[in-house]
Amino acid sequence: MSEKIKVLIAKPGLDGHDRGAKVVARAFRDAGFEVIYTGLRQTPEQIVNAAIEEDVDAIGVSILSGAHNHCFSEIMNLLKHNSIDDIMVFGGGIIPEDDVAYLKSIGVAEVFGPGTPTDDTVKFVKANVRKGNE
Amino acid sequence: MSFDASLVGRFLKGDKRACARIISIIEDRRRGYEEYMEALQPHVGSAYIVGITGPPGVGKSTLINRLAAEYLHAGCSTGVIAVDPSSPFTGGAVLGDRIRIGEIALDPKFYFRSLSSRGSLGGLSEAAVDVIRVMDAFKKEIILVETVGTGQNEVDVMRACDTTVVVTMPGTGDDIQAQKAGILEIGNIFVINKADRDGCERTLRELQSMLMMNPLNDKYETPIILAKSNIGEGIAEIKAAVDKHRIYLETSGWFSVNRAERNARAFKNIMNLKIIDEINRRLSRAENYEEIESQVKNGALSPHRASVQLMEYIEKKILHHSAE
Numbered sequence A: 001m002s003e004k005i006k007v008l009i010a011k012p013g014l015d016g017h018d019r020g021a022k023v024v025a026r027a028f029r030d031a032g033f034e035v036i037y038t039g040l041r042q043t044p045e046q047i048v049n050a051a052i053e054e055d056v057d058a059i060g061v062s063i064l065s066g067a068h069n070h071c072f073s074e075i076m077n078l079l080k081h082n083s084i085d086d087i088m089v090f091g092g093g094i095i096p097e098d099d100v101a102y103l104k105s106i107g108v109a110e111v112f113g114p115g116t117p118t119d120d121t122v123k124f125v126k127a128n129v130r131k132g133n134e
Numbered sequence B: 001m002s003f004d005a006s007l008v009g010r011f012l013k014g015d016k017r018a019c020a021r022i023i024s025i026i027e028d029r030r031r032g033y034e035e036y037m038e039a040l041q042p043h044v045g046s047a048y049i050v051g052i053t054g055p056p057g058v059g060k061s062t063l064i065n066r067l068a069a070e071y072l073h074a075g076c077s078t079g080v081i082a083v084d085p086s087s088p089f090t091g092g093a094v095l096g097d098r099i100r101i102g103e104i105a106l107d108p109k110f111y112f113r114s115l116s117s118r119g120s121l122g123g124l125s126e127a128a129v130d131v132i133r134v135m136d137a138f139k140k141e142i143i144l145v146e147t148v149g150t151g152q153n154e155v156d157v158m159r160a161c162d163t164t165v166v167v168t169m170p171g172t173g174d175d176i177q178a179q180k181a182g183i184l185e186i187g188n189i190f191v192i193n194k195a196d197r198d199g200c201e202r203t204l205r206e207l208q209s210m211l212m213m214n215p216l217n218d219k220y221e222t223p224i225i226l227a228k229s230n231i232g233e234g235i236a237e238i239k240a241a242v243d244k245h246r247i248y249l250e251t252s253g254w255f256s257v258n259r260a261e262r263n264a265r266a267f268k269n270i271m272n273l274k275i276i277d278e279i280n281r282r283l284s285r286a287e288n289y290e291e292i293e294s295q296v297k298n299g300a301l302s303p304h305r306a307s308v309q310l311m312e313y314i315e316k317k318i319l320h321h322s323a324e
Helices: A019-030 A042-056 A070-079 A097-103 A118-128 B005-010 B016-027 B033-043 B060-073 B128-137 B156-160 B172-180 B201-210 B235-252 B254-283 B287-295 B305-324
Strands: A006-010 A032-035 A056-061 A088-093 A110-112 B048-053 B078-084 B091-093 B110-116 B143-145 B161-166 B189-192 B224-226
Touching: A006 A019, A006 A042, A019 A032, A019 A056, A019 B091, A042 A056, A042 A070, A042 B110, A042 B201, A056 A070, A056 A118, A056 B110, A056 B305, A070 A097, A070 B172, A088 A118, A088 B156, A097 B110, A110 A118, B005 B016, B005 B033, B016 B033, B016 B110, B016 B128, B016 B305, B033 B078, B033 B128, B048 B060, B048 B156, B060 B078, B060 B110, B060 B143, B078 B091, B078 B128, B110 B128, B128 B143, B128 B254, B156 B254, B161 B172, B161 B235, B172 B235, B189 B201, B189 B235, B201 B224, B224 B235, B254 B305, B287 B305
Parallel strands: A006 A032, A006 A056, A032 B091, A056 A088, A088 A110, B048 B143, B048 B161, B078 B110, B078 B143, B161 B189, B189 B224
Antiparallel strands: none
16 A cells, blocks of 8 residues: 655746746655656646646646736636545745735635745645645 | 545546545555455446556657547547556655646546556556556546556566557667567557658668567558658558557457456456555564664574574464464
């Protein structure tokens, strides 16, 4: 038996900068996670559909375009609409402090800004996903 | 976690989340996963399974997503299972095959699942065969299975699928020589992808001459298809070739023979794994097991001598004990 923690790393919106997303994906891999990477310019619908099909434990959303409030709330709404409450959502990218508070208020578990050591992100996810706590 | 009949109920009604969860239970080999396989068993058997294999970088993912779109447009409920390699060091994996899914991602008749090879070296993962069965029970009419990029010996796919498509590309001339005894033997259909690249003619000739050396079969001629899957060229031809191979299998009787063998092999593989697990579990309780292991590590005892000692232990203490 080998239960792996699965994380979807998603890039919504129109910015094409996926270096950060790839670095984080790699860090999760190196920590023994299974990472599903979906590529650039995914719609919230595609992200939630991928999360469902792959049965992931967490969705990490990387966004640098400034559309984070819109994209995250779409994703959170779609999860709610599908009555999904066991997938943790976290984020990364250029997101101002004020917006972080808003994102947390709609259910985003944590937001990791530029310069966050990847270890911190990995530890946070490991400690907070459903599977890790069982 | 115990067996959840309502999960199966939702699965049979076509609930994607239930399907995803059951796949995870089976992929992880969670306690009681066999009960789910058992519950789905009556619903397995109607899907046609196509394996897509070939070296890394020849365009398997792109091809498979184009082919899936072709099947969806024809009205077929379609599943894709894509296997990517796991890290030999951490067991982790980055599964990136979804990147190539185009506009079909949200088609309600489509289901895509990524799998990590989880240390398996045969091109698929150990659980892949069972995941195929789950998708079959989920009423997928066509299931496309993409292996990890393969070299010579990753032939599991042939054993798990009805039709095996081997994808290559121009400029792999020497590789083809090297692969003669490997994956090139298992193809029912060959595709030379990226056919606009230099050296396509040569690769085609080499494949043709290799196929001419295969035993003659007057009922089925292995096709070689030129494709540029990034722009969709050759995809309809691949689908037509799969249909043709399917008709051949069904009219020649090989279809049911192959499937019977597949069932028997699945049974044997499962038994082997369970026997090995159980014996190892009991063996690790042997009082001198750690001692023997450390002697092997420091070279005081040869692995062969140690294996003889432990086999004696298995014979005396485990097998005889159970027989009583």
